[in-house]
């Protein structure tokens with residue numbers, strides 16, 4: 001699905017940055033390092049020019065949501081606590097969604113200390129490898145059918161109903177879901193959910209799972225740039241894995257370099273790129289805000305959806 005003509009207003013970085021707060025940001029280089037993913041790039045200028053105006057925009061949208069929900073409750077005569085505001089962050093594998101998600105959590109907690117903001121990823125809802133093997137879809141990890149969409153939908157519904165909700169945890173090092181490990185979301189005001197599938201509809205479920213998101217962001221870049229970032233990250237991960245026998249990449253880090261190169265090539269060309277083209281990019285036109293990255297990972301354009 002291409003963006004409809006006029007559907008978005010696109011701002012270059014200088015114009016967008018003027019919408020930020022006058023006093024910039026007090027984020028420190030150490031905090032930036034803490035949220036930055038391996039091989040991603042993030043600077044204080046990026047925080048000031050792109051993310052501070054974005055946090056202002058998200059805050060305005062959440063304030064409006066709160067007013068609408070309170071007005072609805074008054075009209076209906078209910079005294080329900082306003083449900084958490086759920087923000088989704090989507091985009092390709094290796095585009096840097098996690099950096100954006102962790103940074104937004106940090107900034108929102110800083111700018112709105114009276115509100116509780118939590119961030120989590122959807123990869124915990126991937127079926128465990130044993131189940132992917134049983135279904136014969138091990139080479140489809142990340143595609144819609146590799147997620148337990150029913151569980152993910154129920155998780156988001158529980159959050160909206162104000163119940164304590166538990167998300168399973170995925171380990172990239174083990175390349176599998178970790179048995180018995182969970183992240184709990186309870187009584188938050190804002191929940192940031194990051195994953196390649198957050199703008200998808202959710203298969204045969206009665207409600208569109210994407211409808212549970214109150215606002216969505218899409219991190220966008222040219223596929224050739226993301227392919228290069230994926231490869232650079234792959235070799236950094238390989239180097240980090242060489243001293244850890246439990247890491248999925250350990251045997252690749254020590255074996256024939258061609259075997260490692262083949263894995264990298266296969267994972268991008270046969271799994272992550274087709275997934276981007278067939279299932280992730282087509283959802284971009286539903287995002288409320290699109291952050292576009294250049295080849296050097298810096299954001300040069302911000303598009304805000306008008307309708």
Ligand SMILES: Nc1ncnc2c1ncn2[C@@H]1O[C@H](COP(=O)(O)OP(=O)(O)O)[C@@H](O)[C@H]1O
Pocket residue numbers: 037038091092093094095096097098099172173237
């Ligand atoms: N094999 C791996 N081992 C350790 N960490 C990984 C591995 N693959 C990805 N990651 C990390 O997991 C996070 C999510 O990666 P990914 O799903 O590709 O999305 P994105 O790059 O858009 O955040 C990133 O922080 C990335 O650095």
Ligand SMILES: CC(C)(COP(=O)(O)O)[C@@H](O)C(=O)NCCC(=O)O
Pocket residue numbers: 093121122123141142194195196197267268271272
């Ligand atoms: C776990 C992933 C599907 C990403 O999931 P996400 O956190 O974006 O929901 C992806 O990182 C992955 O493992 N893809 C399979 C092919 C590969 O090894 O890259």
